[in-house]
Structures are given as C-alpha cells and as structure tokens.
C-alpha cells in the first residue's frame with residue numbers, strides 16, 4: 001500500500017493506542033490521530049502531560065504497536081512489520097530521550113555508548129573503526145576526543161544530551177523523535193542544544209518530530225505543529241499560523257500563558273479549570289468540554305468535532321467551526 005506524497009516521510013492514518021486496564025477498560029492514550037510529516041520538517045507535537053504525545057512518538061517508531069490505524073514510512077506501510085527483523089528501518093528511525101541521566105548506560109564509556117548501534121547493525125569491523133566513528137560524531141555534536149573514554153557521570157547534563165544525540169545520529173537516520181530533549185537542561189544549555197539540533201538538521205538532511213509541553217520552545221524550534229489533548233489532535237498546521245491565529249479554545253488557553261516573543265503584545269490569560277480528565281473514561285463528545293470556556297452547549301457534550309481545514313493547511317477540531 002502506498003502513501004500519498006513522495007516527499008512525505010511519515011503519514012499516520014487514524015492511529016489509536018489503547019492500553020488494557022482493569023475490568024475490561026482501556027486507557028485511550030492515542031485516539032484517532034492522522035497527520036503527515038514531510039522530509040526535513042521540524043514537526044512539533046505539543047500538549048500537557050497525559051495528552052498522548054509521547055505514546056504517539058513511540059507508536060511511530062514502532063517501539064509499541066498501535067491498536068489500530070496505519071503508519072507509513074517513505075510511502076511504505078510499516079504498521080505490521082516486525083521491527084526486530086527490519087534492521088534497516090530501525091536504523092533509519094531514531095529517538096533522543098528526555099532524560100540524558102537515565103538514557104545513557106552509567107558503566108559504559110562514551111565511545112561504547114555512541115558506537116553500540118554500529119555493532120548491533122554490523123556497520124563496523126573492529127574496535128579501531130568504532131573509536132574513529134565515535135570520535136567523528138562526538139566532534140559533530142561539539143565535543144572533543146578527550147571525552148571518548150569518560151563515563152556519563154563525568155559529563156554535564158548538556159554534554160550527556162549531546163552524547164545521546166551523537167548515539168542517535170551515528171546510524172545515519174532519516175527521522176528522529178526528540179522527546180522533550182531539553183526539558184531537564186538549564187535554559188542557556190537548552191538554547192545551545194536546540195541550535196545544535198537545527199544545524200544538524202541542515203547538514204544531515206534530518207526530519208524531526210519534536211515532542212514538548214513547552215509551547216515557547218515549539219515556537220522557536222518547529223515549523224509545523226500539532227496540539228494534542230486527551231489522545232486526540234485538536235489543532236494542526238504551520239507553527240507561525242497557529243501562534244498568530246490560534247483557533248481551538250485549548251490552543252488559545254495554552255498560548256495565553258506562554259511567554260510572548262513581543263513583550264508589548266498583551267494577551268488575556270486563560271486559566272484552565274480542573275485537571276485533564278482520565279483517558280480511561282474520557283468525556284463523551286469533545287474531550288475538552290469539561291474545561292472549555294467557549295463551550296456551546298449539548299453539541300459539545302454529545303458529538304466529537306471532526307477536524308476541518310479552516311485555512312490552507314490549518315486544521316481545527318472544534319464545533320465552533322462546524
């Protein structure tokens with residue numbers, strides 16, 4: 001089965017991921033998400049914790065199976081393939097995790113952490129090649145050869161995340177999921193790591209899926225983005241369009257409490273009441289209706305709003321626009 005466009009790297013069609021819960025219930029972590037990511041895009045996936053964005057990232061990478069829906073990579077349906085047998089595809093899709101403290105093996109030297117994938121994929125023949133490649137990729141992420149024989153605990157948080165990036169890139173992937181890659185770093189180091197990632201995207205022709213709860217980071221780093229709430233996509237489009245003209249009440253609320261690039265621009269803060277509902281028993285109708293200040297009555301409580309293209313490439317799922 002083929003995807004629609006040749007320059008697409010990822011296309012999702014109606015992806016769900018429901019985890020079994022006690023008494024025959026399910027956690028609906030991802031619920032009917034469709035989107036596409038073009039080659040060389042930096043695509044943001046934003047939302048509060050519990051919105052399903054990290055689960056969706058793992059489903060795309062086939063670290064976990066979707067419950068239903070179809071995943072295309074470069075036009076090929078990869079939904080049901082066995083990733084342990086598809087070594088080439090595993091190599092092409094990599095991830096950088098949120099926490100560099102726990103994602104690096106504490107008792108391995110940096111050269112072995114960076115080079116492990118080369119061994120797994122039989123891309124080197126001996127230790128000398130491993131050290132040469134590890135050095136090359138350490139340099140690529142702005143670190144020197146002196147770090148090759150150190151252990152993770154001897155590095156700063158920013159250096160560890162650079163090592164995690166080198167480990168992902170040494171396999172020459174096309175698509176990288178960045179799962180909150182700077183959230184455990186100081187603000188000044190965050191900026192350095194994001195600049196590095198942008199430069200690497202240019203130089204290595206990479207495509208990123210950038211998962212974040214921080215919309216100010218999504219604005220400076222991404223080109224397109226989707227906002228998720230309770231496992232569903234509420235708004236999707238070019239990042240600048242969404243920031244200039246947010247349409248979904250949830251997006252408006254998130255942006256109202258996000259620091260503005262222009263400090264003179266005043267936006268009335270919208271404070272969402274209550275917690276995000278449980279994905280085990282999500283509200284019927286629009287999942288956001290229990291917190292929405294623009295709710296328009298029973299229609300919001302009874303029918304889930306379908307995503308509609310309001311401007312070119314700008315999609316919104318809300319009854320206000322039906």
Ligand code: SF4
Pocket residue numbers: 248249250286287288289290292293294295296300305317318319320
């Ligand atoms: Fe609010 Fe209704 Fe739109 Fe949901 S569908 S966001 S409840 S207005």
